[in-house]
Amino acid sequence: DTGVSQDPRHKITKRGQNVTFRCDPISEHNRLYWYRQTLGQGPEFLTYFQNEAQLEKSRLLSDRFSAERPKGSFSTLEIQRTEQGDSAMYLCASSLESGRTGELFFGEGSRLTVL
Amino acid sequence: QKEVEQNSGPLSVPEGAIASLNCTYSDRGSQSFFWYRQYSGKSPELIMSIYSNGDKEDGRFTAQLNKASQYVSLLIRDSQPSDSATYLCAVFSGGYNKLIFGAGTRLAVHP
Numbered sequence: 001d002t003g004v005s006q007d008p009r010h011k012i013t014k015r016g017q018n019v020t021f022r023c024d025p026i027s028e029h030n031r032l033y034w035y036r037q038t039l040g041q042g043p044e045f046l047t048y049f050q051n052e053a054q055l056e057k058s059r060l061l062s063d064r065f066s067a068e069r070p071k072g073s074f075s076t077l078e079i080q081r082t083e084q085g086d087s088a089m090y091l092c093a094s095s096l097e098s099g100r101t102g103e104l105f106f107g108e109g110s111r112l113t114v115l
Numbered sequence: 116q117k118e119v120e121q122n123s124g125p126l127s128v129p130e131g132a133i134a135s136l137n138c139t140y141s142d143r144g145s146q147s148f149f150w151y152r153q154y155s156g157k158s159p160e161l162i163m164s165i166y167s168n169g170d171k172e173d174g175r176f177t178a179q180l181n182k183a184s185q186y187v188s189l190l191i192r193d194s195q196p197s198d199s200a201t202y203l204c205a206v207f208s209g210g211y212n213k214l215i216f217g218a219g220t221r222l223a224v225h226p
Contacts, residue, residue, distance in 0.1 A: 033165070033214070042203050042216030043159065053124040056212050091158055101146045102214045106158040 002026060004107035006092050012113045013082055020078045021110040025094030032075050033104060034067055035091040043091055049075060050097065081113045118142060119206050127223045134191040136220050139202030141185070147207035148180055150189045153199045153219065163189060190206035194224040 003088070007025045013019050019070055025032050030051050035043035048056040051072040062080075069075040089111050093104035117216055120139050128134045133224045136150075147166055151159035165178040165187070177190040189204075200217040208215055 035216075040218070042119075042205075043219045044214045045215065048213060088160075102149050102205060103161055104163060104214060106160070109158050 004092055004094050006090075007109040008109045008110060008113055009108065010113075010115065011012070012109045014115050016081055018078065018080045019082055020076055021090050021092075021112075021114060022039045023077070023092030023107060024093070026053075026105055028096065029094035029105070030046060030072065030097050031095045032069055033093045033095075034075070034077050035093065037089045037109075038087075044088055046077070046090075079112075086115045087112055089115045117217075118208070118215045119204055121202075121204050121220045123218055124219055124221040125223050127225060128194050130194060130196060130224055130226050134194045134198065134224070136191075136202050136204075136222065137200055138187045138189075138217055139185055140187070140204075140206045141156075142206065142208045143182075143185065145206045145208050146188050148187045149205040149207075149214070150176075150178060150179070150187075151203040151205055151216070152200045153203055154201075159203055159216075176213035191222075194222075196226055198204040198222060198225050199224050 007022045032049045035045045036084045047067045049069040050068050058065040064080045089109045090110045093106045095104050118141050137184045150163040152162045153159045163178040165180045171178045175192045201221045203213050203219045204217040
């Protein structure tokens with residue numbers, strides 16, 4: 001399978017715990033995005049990488065959230081001291097730099113439930 | 116004002132009819148516009164992109180763009196029950212350097 005893969009697909013955690021999600025983009029894609037989606041809403045932009053550089057970060061992203069893409073390949077999204085409001089689907093997407101901006105390929109998502 | 120607005124629906128149409136989905140956006144500098152389809156419990160998938168004013172057709176789908184009115188629409192001809200999904204309008208905002216999604220319109224096609 002050469003699509004975007006995310007792990008884990010589901011995560012249940014207790015409030016206050018830290019969680020980390022991993023995303024492996026399509027191999028030749030150098031742009032990687034993280035979005036968050038809650039029920040009945042569209043995906044909400046969190047952050048964006050071009051290769052290993054984090055070029056954009058949402059003002060909505062608190063300092064409890066951090067994302068990395070150390071070698072320009074896979075990426076991790078960590079949420080520290082989780083809160084119940086963090087419960088959502090976390091979506092990763094990738095695209096080609098040379099492609100039309102906005103043509104994103106999404107992974108299946110990582111669903112987070114904070115108890 | 117939300118950056119990308121859509122009617123949440125549900126929009127219910129009979130099989131074989133034309134479904135019309137609409138979207139407005141606030142950033143006049145936006146250059147790229149997209150429609151994504153999202154089935155329940157699945158992730159979004161790109162179905163149409165449009166970059167210039169006018170119509171763009173792809174099979175049963177037609178995207179329409181009017182930059183002066185800041186309006187994007189998607190027409191689905193000969194709607195099928197398999198088209199039942201949430202349709203997300205997305206706009207690439209050059210000013211914000213990111214793809215912004217609307218909340219989506221839920222379409223239900225009944226036999």
